[in-house]
Amino acid sequence: MTFTEILFxxxxxxxxxxxxxxxxFALHTAYTQIDLMLDHLHNCPAVRARAPLRHGGPWGKLLLVGGLSGIVTFPNGLLKRGLLSAExxxxxxxxxxxxxxVMQWSVIGLLGFAFLxxxxxxxxxWHE
Structure with missing residues (x-):
């Protein structure tokens, strides 16, 4: 193996x-702070649509935290369509x-670096 292959x-x-x-980290956040997050975003239709995921076990909680991190990080589109309460x-x-x-941007960075x-x-x- 070459140095480049080892590095990659x-x-x-x-x-x-x-x-x-x-x-x-996402599962820890889901199991410890999901109620707090849902309580603060209770007037948002986009969040209410995802709220049943909290009862979907670890996978549902992971999807819910991922969705909430996207909503909180990139709220502009949802605010314009009325799916997120500005208050x-x-x-x-x-x-x-x-x-x-930080969770949202780190997963974007990980996926971007993987695709790179x-x-x-x-x-x-190296790939066929």
Missing amino acids: GYLSGGIVLGTVAWIG DLRTFPAPLKRKLA LWGVGKVVG
Whole structure:
């Protein structure tokens, strides 16, 4: 194996470990703060549509936290369509909003880096 292949292997392993850590962090947030998040966003149709996921076990809670992090991080489209209450978003706790935004941007970064490595591997010819 060349140095470049070893480097890409370590980088890919880092992506896998980062993804596992993100899932653990998201599940911890779901099991400890889901009620607080749903209470603060109770007037939002977009959140009410996702709320039954809280009873869907770990997978449902993971989907719910992922959806809420996207809603809190990128609210403009939902605000324009009336699916998100501006008052609920304004009163949402800032530390929790920051935590959800970091979660959202970190998973975007992990996926982006994974696709970048995949693309480089395609160009170099490591993947068929």
